[in-house]
Amino acid sequence: MVKKKLMMLVSLMLVLSVFLAACGKDKEKVEGVEKEKPGSEKIEEVEKTEEPSFPVDVSNKDAVLEDGELVYGLVSSDPFKGTLSPVFYQDAYDAELLRFFAEDLLAVDGDYLITNDGAATYDISDENKTITIKIKDGVKWHDGEPVKASDLLYSYEIMGHPDYTGMRFDFPTTNIKGMTAYHQGKADTISGITISDDDKTIAIAFETASPSILSGVWTAPTPRHYLGDVTKGEITMEELESSDKIRTKPIGFGPYKVVKVVSGESVLYERFDDYWGGKPNLKSVVLKVVNSASVLEALKKGEVDIAKFPTDQYLNAKDADQFELLGRLGLSYTYIGFNLGEWDKKNKINIMDSKAKLADKRVRQAMWHAMDNEVVGKEMYHGLRIPATTLITPAISFRDDENKGRSYDPEKAKALLDEAGFVDVNGDGIREDAEGKEFVLNFLTMSGGEVAEPLAKWYMQNWEEIGLKVVLLDGRLHELQAFYDMLETGRPDIDIFQGAWKTGSDPDPSGIHGRESVSNFSHYTSEKNDELLAAGVSEQAFDVDYRKDIYNQWQAMMVEDVSLAPTLYRYDLEAVSKRVVNYSIDPGSPNYAPWMWGVTK
Known part of the structure; x- marks a missing residue:
């Protein structure tokens, strides 16, 4: 059975020109795994590999070239x-563009906790309910205007505005005193x-004390004077988001300023x-889209x-x-999501539907057990991706290492489906639903990269092996923007979807995963979920052991309920x-900051 599955995976990967190019020899050894060309009988002998190890800093220690130019490839x-x-x-691509010219006022250390090393300093009250942020002298927008405390206030006014439809209105922003009334249009x-009289200091008071004040407080300002004031009716929210001053002529206070945007390209x-941090080493940076x-x-x-290098091409690059x-x-994980309801746009909450096609969690559990992710990590990604167990990544200290998730077990998957009827x-080898009706799942997944199509086919084959028929939505893969547009608009014929999150x-x-999160694309909700999420950011959660226990409970609940696998x-x-x-x-290194980067001849 193992040989059959591995051979099927290799046959799917025949579409990969890069993979084929890597097989110029009869055998090649990668991270301790010996394998032969596609078709070899020894493919079944793949053994467990040790996790790889890479440096986090460049080895070049030469002097920086004055007025050098760096070319940054946005791989997409x-x-x-x-x-x-x-x-x-x-999305993560726009985040890469922002990194060069936009900053948070407060810097963070290697544990992602705020520090006083950035463009502002902070102080937290004794009861942990108020943070006071003071902007340092000489912090300027790219048009020469000083960055003001009221610019940070403007970010909060935008995110909390009743017309805001973005992804940033979440905790701890929702925990700010008076934010609910403002968001509901009652204030x-x-x-x-x-804001202080000199407009350099901002104090933010929260309803409840939470450890998120140290790791989740929003400190990225927005230039009110440049964009126009949505709170005074100078511009609508829709006009603001689509304006040239955001799309092609943005300003920030970071080390580099935007000179020219070729839409979608560079x-x-x-x-x-x-x-404010000193003279950046580079005279210029060119960012351009490069196909994977x-x-x-x-x-x-x-x-x-x-x-950022595609892991599926590792063999050719190492x-x-x-x-x-x-x-x-990293902070990222890939997942299979299940459509369990809808987003209520009027009330801005997720609503689960007890009649959803995948409402029975046993079916979701079975689909997780059916996925052979270890083979995917080894064969498609050369050991550079490892099977995920919970919805908190190993890069976060609150991941429960004892929770093994749902391992590959097709027999258990079949038993769960039998139990669910x-x-x-x-x-014909394909299961009908509990009422004896045809059961076909529409699968939304995105294009991009050499592995996208064979990976989708692999999972579809995994599910077929336990008797579930899964077809690609519209018969094809969808490009990234269309993928997220369909999830955000709530296209009803999406049953399952494959995506990735960088958790922050x-x-x-x-x-x-919150009830009020617009990014909760599965629309999963439960009272227990509400309770645990609230407890994880409560005052009691300043006790690290308590918070870890809460998040262990949450991870266990999500392994049981499987809104995302x-x-x-x-x-x-x-x-x-x-x-x-x-x-x-390394986020803890001073060389993580773009203004430090340089080039030699």
């Missing part, structure tokens, strides 16, 4: 969306936020000489200096002379040209 099969505002952007101001940045299929060649030719690979286990009535630094999972944790790889200096992927 699709154009970037270009929503260049911290309060409005939605014109947010009573819990006060951004030219130039050094901001008045950057051509990124390796671009790196080898020196056309790109830095790029011995390259022109660049080095940095890597660490999903049996093959007509003998705050361990609080309510931003993805996590599939893989992943190593984040970055390919960095050997001419790059002062570069690190």
Whole structure:
């Protein structure tokens, strides 16, 4: 059975030109795994591999070239969306664009906790209910205007505005005093936020004390003077989000300023000489979209200096002379989601539907047990992705290492479906539902990268082996923006979907899994979920042991209820040209900041 499944996986991967190119020899050894070309009988002998180890800092220690230029490759099969505002952007690609010119006022350390090393300092009250943030002298927007405390207030006014439809209105923002009344249109101001007379200090008071004050408080300001004031009717929320001042001519207070945006394709940045942190090393940065299929060649030719590297191309890159690979286990996980209800736009809450096609959790549990993620991690991603067990990643200290999730077990999957009444009535090998009716699931998944299509086929085959018929929605894969547009608009014929989350630094999972989260695409809700999420950010949760216990309970509940089935944790790889200096992927390193990066000749 093992051999049959592995051989099927290899046959799916025949579509991968990069994979085929890697098989120039009869055998190749990768991370201790010996394998032969597709079709070899020895493919079944794949053994468990040790987790890989990569450096997090570049090895080049040479002096920085004055006025150098760096080319940053944004690896994507699709154009970037270009929503260049911290309060409005939605995907990881736009986050990469923002990194060069937009910043938070407060810096964070290697544990993602706020520090006083950024553009502002902070103080927290004795009762842990108020944070006071003071902007340092000389912090300026790219148009020369000073960054003000009222600019941070403006971010909160946008996120809490009744017309705001973005993803940022979550805890701890919802915990601010007066935010509920403001969000409901019952107040014109947010009573819990006060600004000093000199407009350099902002005090934010919260309804309840929460440890999220140290890891989740929002400190990215928005330039009110430049964009226009939505609170005074100078511009509507829709006009603001789609304006050129966000899409093509944004400003920030980061180390580089945006000079030119070619929509969906590239951004030219130039050094901001008045950057509060000092003179950035680079004179300019060119960010350009590079297709995942051509990124390796671009790196080898020196056309790109830095790029997040596709793990499916690791074999071809690991011995390259022109660049080095940095890597660490990241904050991201991939998942299969289940459509269990809908988003109530009027009341802005998720509503579960007891009559949803996948309402019976035993079916969801079975689908998780049917997925052979260990083979995917080894064969498609060369050991650089590992089977996921819970919805908190290993990069977060609150992950429950004792919880093993739902391992690959097709026999258990079949037993769960039998128990739920999903049996093959007509003998065609495909199960009907509990009422004896045809049961077909529409699968939404996205294109992009060499592995996307074979991975989708692999999971569909896994589910077919336990008697479930799954078909691609519209008969094809969808590009990234269309994928998320369909989830956000709530297309009713989506039954399951495959996506990925980068969870952020705050361990609080309510931003993805909460009742009031617009990003809760499964629309899963329960009273127990509400209770545990609230407890995890309560005053009592300042006790780390208490908070860990709460999140252990939450992880166990989600393994039982399966609103999302996590599939893989992943190593984040970055390919960095050997001419790059002062570069690190460790958030605790000073070289993590773009203004420190440089190049040599």
